[in-house]
Amino acid sequence: MPASSNRSTTTDAPPRTGRVRRLHLPQKLRNLELFLLLIACGINAASVVLVQLGALGRIDTTLVFLGAGLSALVLAMHVVLRVVAREADPFILPIATLLNGLGIAMIYRIDLANGESGWASASVRQTVWSALAIGCAIAVILIIRNHRVLFRYTYIAGFVGVALLLLPLVPGLGREVSGARVWIGVGSFATFQPGEIAKIALAVFFAGYLVRNRDSLSMVGKKFLGMRFPRLRDLGPILVVWALSMSVIIFQRDLGTALLYFGLFLVMLYLATGRLSWVLLGMSLFLGGALIASQTLDYVNGRFRNWLDALNPDVYGADGGSYQLVQGLFGLAKGGLLGTGLGQGRPEITPVPQSDYIIASLGEELGLAGVFAILALYLLLVARGFRIGFAGNDDFGKLLGVGLSFVIALQCFIVIGGVTRVIPLTGLTTPFLAAGGSSLVANWIIVALLLRLSDTVRNQPRLVV
Amino acid sequence: MNRELKRVSIVVLLMFVALLASTTIVQVFQADSLSADARNTRTLYDSYSVERGPILVAGQPIAQSMPAGDEYKFQRTYSNGPLYAPVTGFIPLNGAPTGLEHALNGVLSGTSDAQFFDKMNALITGQNPTGASVEVTIDPVAQQAAWDALGDLTGSVVVSEPATGRILAMVSKPSYDPNLLTVHDNQQVTDNYQALLNDENDPLISRATKTLNPPGSVFKLVVMTAALESGKFTPDSTFPNPATYQLPGSSAIVINSGGGTCGGGDTVTLATALRLSCNIPMAELGLQLGNEAIRDTAEKFGFNTDYSVPLDVSQSVYPTVLDDAQTALSAFGQTDVRATALQMAMVSSAIANGGQLMTPNLVDKVTAPDLSPIQVFEPEAMERVMSAETAATLTQMMVNGVQDGAASNATIDGVKVAGKTGTAENAEDEPYTLWFTGFAPAEDPKYAITVLVEDGGGLGQTGYGNLLAAPIAKDVLEAVLNK
Numbered sequence: 001m002p003a004s005s006n007r008s009t010t011t012d013a014p015p016r017t018g019r020v021r022r023l024h025l026p027q028k029l030r031n032l033e034l035f036l037l038l039i040a041c042g043i044n045a046a047s048v049v050l051v052q053l054g055a056l057g058r059i060d061t062t063l064v065f066l067g068a069g070l071s072a073l074v075l076a077m078h079v080v081l082r083v084v085a086r087e088a089d090p091f092i093l094p095i096a097t098l099l100n101g102l103g104i105a106m107i108y109r110i111d112l113a114n115g116e117s118g119w120a121s122a123s124v125r126q127t128v129w130s131a132l133a134i135g136c137a138i139a140v141i142l143i144i145r146n147h148r149v150l151f152r153y154t155y156i157a158g159f160v161g162v163a164l165l166l167l168p169l170v171p172g173l174g175r176e177v178s179g180a181r182v183w184i185g186v187g188s189f190a191t192f193q194p195g196e197i198a199k200i201a202l203a204v205f206f207a208g209y210l211v212r213n214r215d216s217l218s219m220v221g222k223k224f225l226g227m228r229f230p231r232l233r234d235l236g237p238i239l240v241v242w243a244l245s246m247s248v249i250i251f252q253r254d255l256g257t258a259l260l261y262f263g264l265f266l267v268m269l270y271l272a273t274g275r276l277s278w279v280l281l282g283m284s285l286f287l288g289g290a291l292i293a294s295q296t297l298d299y300v301n302g303r304f305r306n307w308l309d310a311l312n313p314d315v316y317g318a319d320g321g322s323y324q325l326v327q328g329l330f331g332l333a334k335g336g337l338l339g340t341g342l343g344q345g346r347p348e349i350t351p352v353p354q355s356d357y358i359i360a361s362l363g364e365e366l367g368l369a370g371v372f373a374i375l376a377l378y379l380l381l382v383a384r385g386f387r388i389g390f391a392g393n394d395d396f397g398k399l400l401g402v403g404l405s406f407v408i409a410l411q412c413f414i415v416i417g418g419v420t421r422v423i424p425l426t427g428l429t430t431p432f433l434a435a436g437g438s439s440l441v442a443n444w445i446i447v448a449l450l451l452r453l454s455d456t457v458r459n460q461p462r463l464v465v
Numbered sequence: 466m467n468r469e470l471k472r473v474s475i476v477v478l479l480m481f482v483a484l485l486a487s488t489t490i491v492q493v494f495q496a497d498s499l500s501a502d503a504r505n506t507r508t509l510y511d512s513y514s515v516e517r518g519p520i521l522v523a524g525q526p527i528a529q530s531m532p533a534g535d536e537y538k539f540q541r542t543y544s545n546g547p548l549y550a551p552v553t554g555f556i557p558l559n560g561a562p563t564g565l566e567h568a569l570n571g572v573l574s575g576t577s578d579a580q581f582f583d584k585m586n587a588l589i590t591g592q593n594p595t596g597a598s599v600e601v602t603i604d605p606v607a608q609q610a611a612w613d614a615l616g617d618l619t620g621s622v623v624v625s626e627p628a629t630g631r632i633l634a635m636v637s638k639p640s641y642d643p644n645l646l647t648v649h650d651n652q653q654v655t656d657n658y659q660a661l662l663n664d665e666n667d668p669l670i671s672r673a674t675k676t677l678n679p680p681g682s683v684f685k686l687v688v689m690t691a692a693l694e695s696g697k698f699t700p701d702s703t704f705p706n707p708a709t710y711q712l713p714g715s716s717a718i719v720i721n722s723g724g725g726t727c728g729g730g731d732t733v734t735l736a737t738a739l740r741l742s743c744n745i746p747m748a749e750l751g752l753q754l755g756n757e758a759i760r761d762t763a764e765k766f767g768f769n770t771d772y773s774v775p776l777d778v779s780q781s782v783y784p785t786v787l788d789d790a791q792t793a794l795s796a797f798g799q800t801d802v803r804a805t806a807l808q809m810a811m812v813s814s815a816i817a818n819g820g821q822l823m824t825p826n827l828v829d830k831v832t833a834p835d836l837s838p839i840q841v842f843e844p845e846a847m848e849r850v851m852s853a854e855t856a857a858t859l860t861q862m863m864v865n866g867v868q869d870g871a872a873s874n875a876t877i878d879g880v881k882v883a884g885k886t887g888t889a890e891n892a893e894d895e896p897y898t899l900w901f902t903g904f905a906p907a908e909d910p911k912y913a914i915t916v917l918v919e920d921g922g923g924l925g926q927t928g929y930g931n932l933l934a935a936p937i938a939k940d941v942l943e944a945v946l947n948k
Contacts, residue, residue, distance in 0.1 A: 267476075271469045316504065326504065332491045333499035334507045346507050368492040372485060379481050386477075389470045398466060406477065413480040420487035 029090045030082050036094035037078055041071040044101025047342060051109040054343020054365075062117075063108055066127045067101070073134045080138050081451065084145065087458035088451040089388075095381045096432055096447045100130055100440070102374070103433035105342065106354070106361050113348035122354050122435050129437035133444035140448035147453050151396045154208025161201030162244065164194035165261075169251055181252045195248075195257050196429070196442035199264065199407050200449070206265055207399035209237065210272035214395075218273035238278065241265045242285045249293050255300060256414050256426030262286050263410045268403045272395070307424035324351045328360035328419050332371075339367025354435040356427055359416050375416075378431070382409040388453045401453045404446045503561065511574075514538045518573045518596030518834070520553055520565055522603045528553045528566070530596075533649065541647040547640035548612050551621075551671040552603060552827065554776075555643035558654045564671075565599065565827070568775040572597040572831045572839060595834040602626075602829050607634035607912075610944030614937040620899075620918040621672035622941060623810040627904060627913045629844035630814065630823030632774065634941070635807075641668040672917060674778045677803035678898040681889025682722075682742045682871075682930065683915075684798025686812050686859065686902070689739055691754055691762035693855045700736035700862055704746040712748070712790035719748050719793065722871075722888060722929070739862045740870035742886060744797045751796025756787040759795060765850040766822065767811050774807070774827045781808035798889055810915035813902045815848075816863070817883070817910035820856035822848045864907045872901065874935035877943055881907035884938065886930030896921025901934035905942045912945050914938045 048067055052059050074097045081088050108123035118124065144150065150157070168174035168181050175183040184192050210217070217234055245258040266282040293300045299320070306322035309315050310329070315322045327350040334345060347353040347361035354361070363371045385405025392398040408431050415434075418425035429439035491499070500508050516539055519529035527549045530539040541556055543549065554564015562570055575596040604624075611622035611634040624634035645657040661669050670676060692698040706726045710719045727733040727743035738746035751759060763783040764770065771780050781804040787795060794800040807825060815822035824845040831840040851859075863883035866872045872884040884903025891898060899918040904910040922933040 267473055271466055271473060274466070274469050311502070326502075329491055329495075330499055330502065330505045330507055332488065333496040333505075334511075336492055336496050346510060349506055363488065363492060368488060371488045371492070375481055375484055375488075379478075382477055383474075386470065386474055390467060395466065398470075402470060402473065406473065409477045409480060413484065416484050417480075417487065420484065420491050422483050422487045 027086075029087060030078070033081070033090035033093055034075075034078055036090065037074060037097060040094045040098040040101065041074065043098060044071070044105065047102055047105035048108060050342040051105050051112065052343065054341055055109055055112040056343075063104075063123065063127070066124065067104070070101070070104075070127060070130055070134070071097075073131055077134055077138050077141070080141055085141060085451055085455035087455045089384050089454035091380060091384050092447055092450050092454070095377050095384075096444065099374070099377055099381075099432035102362065103358060103430075103435070104130065106347070106358055106365070106433070107435050109343055109365070110348055110354045110361065112343070113346075125437070126435050126440070129440045130444075132437070133440040136441050137444040137448035140445050141452060144449070144452055147397050147400065147449065147456060148394065150204050150400070151208050151211070154205055154212070157201045158205030158209065161198045161205055164198035164201060165244065165248065167194045181254075193429075193436065193438040195252075195254075196436075196438040197445075199260065200404070200442060200445055202261060203264060203268070203400060203403040203407060206268045207396050207403055210268055210399060211396045213237075214272045217269070217278070218275055235281075238265070238269065238282055238285070242282070242289065245286065246289050246293075249289070249300070250297070253297075253299055254427060255290075255293075255303060255424070256418075256428035259286075259414055259426065260407065260410055260428065264403060264407050267406050267410075268399055271389075271399060271402060303424040303426065307418075307421060310421065324357070325419070325421070325425055327351065328357050329421070331357075331360045331364040332420070335364040335367045335370075337368050339363070339365050339370055341365060355429060356415065356425075356434065357419060358430055358434045360419050362433070374433070375412075378408065378412050382406070384454070385450050388450065388457050392453070392457045397453050397456060401450060404449055408443070408446065510537065515574050516595045517541060517556070518575070518598040520573075521598055521600045522549070522608070523605050524600075525605070527601075528643075535649055537649050540649065543643040543647075546642040546644050548608060548636070549603070550640045550643050551635050551637040551673050552601060552776075553643060555646045557646040557658065558649060558651055563669075564776060565601070568773065568777070569599050569828070569831070573599060575834075597834065597839050598832050600829045600832065601827055602631035602633060603635065603827070604633040604945070606948050607941065607945045608636060610634070610941045611636040611937075612638075614940035614944075615916075615918075616937075618918050618922050618933070618937075619666065619672070619920045620916065620922075621676075621806040622917075622937065623673050623806045623915045624941060624945065625810050625814050625825060625913050627814040627817035627910045628823065630825045630847070631829070631844070632807075632810075632825055632827045633912065633945070635671075635673045635827070637670075637672040639664075639666045639668045671776075672919065673806045674774070674776050675805070676919070677779055677781065677805060678900075678917060678919065679889035679891065680798035680802060680804040680809060681887035681898065681900060682744075682797055683809050683812070683885050683887035683900040683902045684802055684804070685739060685742065685747050685796070686816065686863075686885050687763050687766060687768075688747060688751055688754065688759055688796045689735065689859060689862070690766075690816075690851050690855060691758045692735065692750055693858055694762065694851050695754065695758060697753075698735060698750070700734060700739075700858060702735050703732040704735070704738070704749045706731055706733040707745060710745040710748055712793050713752065714788065715790040717790065719744050721745055736862055736865065739885070740865045742866070742871035747796045748793035751793050752789060754796075756792040756795065759783065759792070760785070762850070765848050766815060767808055767847070768804070772825075774825045776827060778807055778825075779805050781805055798887060806915050806917040809900065809902045809917070810913055813883075813885075813904050813915060814913040815850045816856050816859050817904040817913050818856075819853040820849060820851035821846060822850050860907055860910075863903060867903065871931055872903065872935050874931045875901060875903060875939045875942075877905065877939055877946070880905050880942070880946060882939075882942065883907040883910075884935065886935055888929040896925045897928060899928055899930045899932075899934045901930055901938045903938060905946065912942060914941055916941075 104126050107126050111121040111123045168184050173184045174181050245262040248258040266279055269278045294304050302320050310322040310325050331350050342365050345364040347364050350357050382405045385401055388401030389398045411431050415428045415430045417423045429436045431443045517530040519526040528543050530541050533540040554566045556562035556566040573596045607624045615622055615638050622636045625632045641661050646654055708726050721727055721743045728737045733746050760783050768781045768783045784801040791800045795802050824847040826842055828842050833839050860883050864881055867875050867882045867884045872886045875882050875884045882905040887900030889898040899922055902915040904913040916934040916937045918933050922928040
């Protein structure tokens with residue numbers, strides 16, 4: 001003992017005990033996070049100021065103060081991470097902060113164009129929702145110290161997910177906004193899209209369920225065309241999720257949400273079983289359902305027509321036609337490579353420029369350069385989530401991490417792809433950017449879970465990532 | 466699981482690549498066509514929000530953008546609107562611009578490629594881009610004189626400079642006030658536009674560049690050019706001189722205007738035929754030349770061709786298929802021969818300029834806001850229509866027509882005027898179209914002028930070119946020569 005303690009005090013190299021290394025590493029990560037956070041907050045503040053200079057020609061301090069409050073809250077979350085998740089991924093929080101802030105700046109810009117201000121304006125509400133969402137994220141980080149806890153609640157999560165999804169169909173509680181019945185509201189205020197929260201619950205459920213049942217889903221079944229197809233009795237889960245998605249299409253009239261959940265389920269199913277046959281089966285089920293829906297449901301049919309023939313004057317002028325889509329394209333075209341500059345475009349011409357079409361608004365004022373930057377941020381965020389999947393060593397955590405990240409990627413693809421005519425346009429919010437409280441809360445909870453998962457992964461002594 | 470995860474990663478990557486590609490397509494490759502879409506209100510607001518460059522006549526703006534203080538930021542105003550309407554056109558609040566506002570929209574709005582560095586500069590400095598100013602070739606004295614001389618008649622006067630092709634006056638009546646269409650009130654613009662559109666006198670249509678009329682006897686200049694250039698005819702070539710002439714293969718009869726023979730005698734020279742503007746000798750000449758020869762010459766003058774000055778000019782027509790009777794009629798500008806006033810101005814200009822037709826042009830130069838020149842229009846040769854010799858011969862024949870012939874009312878004391886009148890028949894009961902085209906001074910032509918009077922000048926089928934069109938030309942020529 002004396003010899004060893006002698007040696008440790010006399011060598012110049014830092015002592016290599018596990019305890020000291022654990023103290024050293026998180027500081028590095030958290031310092032990096034703090035540095036990036038400060039940059040993100042700086043960009044956000046600059047965007048708001050630029051919006052004011054562009055649209056008002058002067059600086060108005062109200063929203064700057066609100067933004068400073070948000071920055072303080074995000075920094076508080078950073079401090080919480082220093083204590084309870086020291087080895088969490090340092091990129092996730094700054095990216096979410098930056099996207100959230102850019103969204104607020106653009107929503108504020110549209111408020112200015114529409115002459116709205118004060119507590120009724122979308123930007124102030126978005127700021128308050130952001131504060132609430134970050135609060136939720138901090139709570140999740142503090143409460144869930146180990147993600148395996150969630151594994152215990154697999155079926156409860158599943159039940160909660162389905163219940164939330166179906167909640168808007170309850171008479172008296174559900175609200176219909178622009179044709180889609182995906183909202184709930186009490187009285188005339190506090191409308192909420194429970195489906196946004198449902199995606200987290202469902203991701204937990206899928207992860208838990210698949211980890212428990214992957215063997216029966218992947219091992220047995222007949223081989224056909226070089227692929228092993230599942231037994232008929234194992235088709236239960238995929239049929240249930242499919243039926244759920246179809247009911248969302250039919251009763252809630254929301255193509256995007258259905259696509260999101262079904263896509264999430266398929267990807268997690270594929271990850272868990274490693275069998276392409278599930279994906280083929282699921283895709284043909286969904287495409288078949290969507291095809292029947294496009295023939296029988298007017299709104300689905302209209303979406304396809306708007307997508308394929310947007311610039312046709314008949315489609316453009318029709319009720320529920322491609323007017324909005326084409327106006328969004330006009331906005332993007334106006335932005336060109338470098339954009340008009342914040343506060344200097346006319347994003348308000350496009351209907352709902354602050355929610356579904358926020359990417360078109362940002363594209364108009366920040367140009368292709370700005371859109372590329374935003375897409376890069378999303379891609380980076382998703383990539384950080386996927387790292388959890390690659391590096392993790394418990395299947396539940398891997399599945400959950402990848403599932404939650406994939407939900408963000410798929411949601412971006414559905415919305416932005418819809419706006420830019422890659423796929424038919426369906427109503428979904430752009431994660432973090434678009435106006436909408438439920439979406440913010442859900443996405444910040446995802447951030448909290450990803451942070452928790454990444455912390456767990458790095459804490460595993462066998463793997464260094 | 467990691468093998469599957471890699472595949473899913475690739476799928477996610479492909480999804481994002483698809484988004485990068487789609488946004489690039491929309492924002493870069495389709496941007497121009499989307500911006501040009503008529504339904505794109507952003508482009509419209511932008512066209513008002515930039516300080517559009519002025520259109521200048523002799524340094525004075527005839528169209529300019531004044532600060533407006535509303536959402537459109539600038540109000541386009543036209544001073545002396547009706548006088549210059551056929552030149553400026555207008556940029557309406559809710560539609561496509563016309564006239565030079567349309568033809569030079571790129572430079573006027575500051576969005577042309579020539580102004581790329583200005584645009585970049587504006588982007589970096591944060592200043593609003595400003596359009597370039599356009600100096601037109603119009604001479605205010607000539608324009609005003611033409612406007613006054615035309616009076617209340619329906620028609621057009623075009624004055625140009627034969628040696629350069631510069632258009633000095635371009636008047637069309639009845640005209641309209643472009644300011645009516647630039648008020649910042651959508652409904653009012655629509656109402657005003659509809660009212661102008663429904664006006665049976667078609668004030669929105671420029672009689673100088675857009676309407677096509679049978680040229681009648683002024684087309685004899687084209688046929689005479691073809692005859693002299695063929696080498697087979699001289700002014701002294703003679704033709705039989707009957708009082709009536711039956712068209713070959715037809716029961717229709719051609720008579721000279723006023724009836725009777727052309728001058729006296731059994732035969733008539735081409736010089737006399739042109740001087741007195743007789744139809745029968747021209748019909749005979751036309752048949753001998755054949756319609757291919759006439760068409761070739763007409764096309765050298767600019768018939769059957771699209772051109773812009775840079776206003777788009779309607780294509781004047783010498784028909785492609787003609788039988789003998791129609792060929793004979795076309796020799797004095799009837800059947801389906803059609804011409805714009807500007808086209809006939811090009812005919813006189815070519816003769817005046819020693820047979821060399823210059824490209825007609827309405828714009829002198831385009832100047833950037835910092836006064837650096839963006840585009841300077843130099844005189845440009847368009848076509849050598851005839852030899853200098855032929856041009857001199859024709860000039861003398863036209864001088865005789867004014868001094869001692871059918872165009873006598875264009876006579877100006879002390880100035881040799883060369884001219885040719887025209888009285889063209891439209892449909893059977895419709896009023897005549899009256900013409901004068903010519904130039905002065907004949908020995909050193911400075912001004913070529915074409916007068917078009919539609920609708921018989923209010924006299925139905927009793928008016929004729931020398932009565933109504935020639936005096937207008939005289940008034941305008943006097944005004945510009947005395948300047």
